[in-house]
Amino acid sequence: MSLIVQKFGGSSVANAERVRNVARIVTDCYRAGNQVVVVVSAQGDTTDDLIEKAAEINPKASKREMDMLLSSGEQISIALLAMAIEAEHCPVTSLLGWQAGFSTNSAYGSARIKTVDAARVKAELDNNHIVVVAGFQGLNRYDDITTLGRGGSDTSAVALAAVLHADRCQIFTDVEGVYTADPRKVKNARKLKEITYDEMLELATLGAQVLNNRSVEMAKKYNVELEVLSSLTKAPGTIVREVTNVEKMLLRGVTKDTNIARISIIGVPDTPGIAFKIFSKLAAKNVNVDVILQSIGRDGTKDITFTTSADHAETAVDVLRTSISELAGKQILCDEGAAKISIVGAGMESHPGTAAKMFEALYEINVNIQMISTSEIKISVIIDKEDADKAVEAIHAKFFPEV
Amino acid sequence: MSLIVQKFGGSSVANAERVRNVARIVTDCYRAGNQVVVVVSAQGDTTDDLIEKAAEINPKASKREMDMLLSSGEQISIALLAMAIEAEHCPVTSLLGWQAGFSTNSAYGSARIKTVDAARVKAELDNNHIVVVAGFQGLNRYDDITTLGRGGSDTSAVALAAVLHADRCQIFTDVEGVYTADPRKVKNARKLKEITYDEMLELATLGAQVLNNRSVEMAKKYNVELEVLSSLTKAPGTIVREVTNVEKMLLRGVTKDTNIARISIIGVPDTPGIAFKIFSKLAAKNVNVDVILQSIGRDGTKDITFTTSADHAETAVDVLRTSISELAGKQILCDEGAAKISIVGAGMESHPGTAAKMFEALYEINVNIQMISTSEIKISVIIDKEDADKAVEAIHAKFFPEV
Numbered sequence: 001m002s003l004i005v006q007k008f009g010g011s012s013v014a015n016a017e018r019v020r021n022v023a024r025i026v027t028d029c030y031r032a033g034n035q036v037v038v039v040v041s042a043q044g045d046t047t048d049d050l051i052e053k054a055a056e057i058n059p060k061a062s063k064r065e066m067d068m069l070l071s072s073g074e075q076i077s078i079a080l081l082a083m084a085i086e087a088e089h090c091p092v093t094s095l096l097g098w099q100a101g102f103s104t105n106s107a108y109g110s111a112r113i114k115t116v117d118a119a120r121v122k123a124e125l126d127n128n129h130i131v132v133v134a135g136f137q138g139l140n141r142y143d144d145i146t147t148l149g150r151g152g153s154d155t156s157a158v159a160l161a162a163v164l165h166a167d168r169c170q171i172f173t174d175v176e177g178v179y180t181a182d183p184r185k186v187k188n189a190r191k192l193k194e195i196t197y198d199e200m201l202e203l204a205t206l207g208a209q210v211l212n213n214r215s216v217e218m219a220k221k222y223n224v225e226l227e228v229l230s231s232l233t234k235a236p237g238t239i240v241r242e243v244t245n246v247e248k249m250l251l252r253g254v255t256k257d258t259n260i261a262r263i264s265i266i267g268v269p270d271t272p273g274i275a276f277k278i279f280s281k282l283a284a285k286n287v288n289v290d291v292i293l294q295s296i297g298r299d300g301t302k303d304i305t306f307t308t309s310a311d312h313a314e315t316a317v318d319v320l321r322t323s324i325s326e327l328a329g330k331q332i333l334c335d336e337g338a339a340k341i342s343i344v345g346a347g348m349e350s351h352p353g354t355a356a357k358m359f360e361a362l363y364e365i366n367v368n369i370q371m372i373s374t375s376e377i378k379i380s381v382i383i384d385k386e387d388a389d390k391a392v393e394a395i396h397a398k399f400f401p402e403v
Numbered sequence: 404m405s406l407i408v409q410k411f412g413g414s415s416v417a418n419a420e421r422v423r424n425v426a427r428i429v430t431d432c433y434r435a436g437n438q439v440v441v442v443v444s445a446q447g448d449t450t451d452d453l454i455e456k457a458a459e460i461n462p463k464a465s466k467r468e469m470d471m472l473l474s475s476g477e478q479i480s481i482a483l484l485a486m487a488i489e490a491e492h493c494p495v496t497s498l499l500g501w502q503a504g505f506s507t508n509s510a511y512g513s514a515r516i517k518t519v520d521a522a523r524v525k526a527e528l529d530n531n532h533i534v535v536v537a538g539f540q541g542l543n544r545y546d547d548i549t550t551l552g553r554g555g556s557d558t559s560a561v562a563l564a565a566v567l568h569a570d571r572c573q574i575f576t577d578v579e580g581v582y583t584a585d586p587r588k589v590k591n592a593r594k595l596k597e598i599t600y601d602e603m604l605e606l607a608t609l610g611a612q613v614l615n616n617r618s619v620e621m622a623k624k625y626n627v628e629l630e631v632l633s634s635l636t637k638a639p640g641t642i643v644r645e646v647t648n649v650e651k652m653l654l655r656g657v658t659k660d661t662n663i664a665r666i667s668i669i670g671v672p673d674t675p676g677i678a679f680k681i682f683s684k685l686a687a688k689n690v691n692v693d694v695i696l697q698s699i700g701r702d703g704t705k706d707i708t709f710t711t712s713a714d715h716a717e718t719a720v721d722v723l724r725t726s727i728s729e730l731a732g733k734q735i736l737c738d739e740g741a742a743k744i745s746i747v748g749a750g751m752e753s754h755p756g757t758a759a760k761m762f763e764a765l766y767e768i769n770v771n772i773q774m775i776s777t778s779e780i781k782i783s784v785i786i787d788k789e790d791a792d793k794a795v796e797a798i799h800a801k802f803f804p805e806v
Contacts, residue, residue, distance in 0.1 A: 083465075083468050
């Protein structure tokens, strides 16, 4: 008998038919002799509908009241899923975030889980019940309802799996697993059987948004074995776990991120401390900087180029223009026509040929590389956005030749 | 400074405009220097929509999960009302039933309030906040959400007013108060300035459904002063309280109840214990019997006639036919064409002319009286349903002559 935590997102429970489908997946798992805890999000459009209702009444509503409002969404979906499981003649109990023991800090709208007291969940499991838990929500020290923010239900599921020492945490999505590239765009994209937490984190950061990062970090920290799989097909998904044998270079995937901006400052005085000044001011405004390139100093000046997410571009340029006296009058360029293409895989560092192979693929299709960045498990290049799709395809074909 | 509890039903918060209207009533009361606790129901059709969603998935859903589902309705309305109050720039906190300290028994769907621990509500009031509380819901000993059943929000409001020793509990409805007869039907129907708890109870039982009976009983028990008033007009409503001066006969109103059935058993053996047997069997099946008439015994038999609500008629006839051996083969008549017309007012007992005056009014319009029942504050007659409206009008005109 295994203890399985299953997580279903909003689209998986969007209507009565899908709720019944989820109930069948859950009860199949239960009937196979497992203990099952299910974490669900709000139904499809519920959250958007509630946000609209709130906006009509008060566009500047407090975050506390927004959390009070939005957390009703999961309350509806856990009750409906529990009813669907009852209809399958299995014993079930639905629990709200606070009933399942989720304590969070008080950051309404983006709260972090502090502890999970799973006593009630355990008692229900001991009683042979399937337990349906509202994801995305908890209670703060004032006994007020909080929501966890984006992707919060993934985090709820992993936290619960960690506390319960679950054998596996299954994250059901609308894709069948993690692929070597976007399967809708790249021919021959392959589903990975397994992948490490770090690789998953890099893939997520790089735009392959299957799993929320916080949830993967938490899974790594508590060694929770994850499986990403589809709620619509019965195919096995991708397992995320710590793999010990990484002797062989294993390329996990090719990703692109087109939501970036490349910002260049021309003719920065070549004096000590200027880079520190620039990037600390940016950090103070919550601008996350990714790849940084600095030209060799010449004539007492140098050029600094960096990338950031497109959402932060305007803020970044504003900070550079107004709060750093040394940059007064300097030319600042912002290019939103760039894309970042990355390859991810453990053991890359010890296989020096990998970068060359990637660059060769780009050379063969005549794509110019603007910037390069490498880490232990990742190589990224910044190229023109227009070339992004063909670059992904070429790199993928290079590493995963057609069989 | 007074402490006022205000209760608004589902139609009062049915859409954004009405929610804003309620927010204005609440903040006007707050700005006038009062402490204000607001109890709200789910928005207009929310409950029906949720019931429909549940029925689509599982028509036989457990009551526990139904309560989990339905209680999300008030959660939405308290959050939205709090947001509307924020938009009026007043400090406010919304609280769910359990956050406001409502403990109930475990009868899902029709739970009864056991205790209210108002510590959190008091703390918010001390902090000068308006407190918006979800009516209709509480928590049982297992920390599971329960709903109070019909009219539950009235009861929530009165219970909170009792525990907080509120100066007044205002029940906002879509009528301006309690009238001497249905104002839509009876010309010259007058709004009462005040009325006692017992009179209010009689009026409610008799079909003038302004306030839920349980809430009036609770208000009487804890001496909570009620006011019934409209959320749409600014007119003063009707105060419900214990009035000490009842020297004068005060007729409070004329009501009709057409949802009744008159059941007759012909030729019951005139032996001791038979009436006991009949009415205890009926009670065991939860059939509430109202007016009872027993003919004088003749030839060793008698006739027993009683009224019950039309909803119970079928059950009542069934009980009489199948579970009482003495009635085997006896003729049982069920007449659903009857109506009960009542006049209610304290001090009626000491004014013997009242009944005569009522009968006179009926005689004048040629209406035959089938049964009569009297209590300290009420006189009821059973008549033909077809005569109900004109009977109410005639009796009302007799007691409240046009001025």
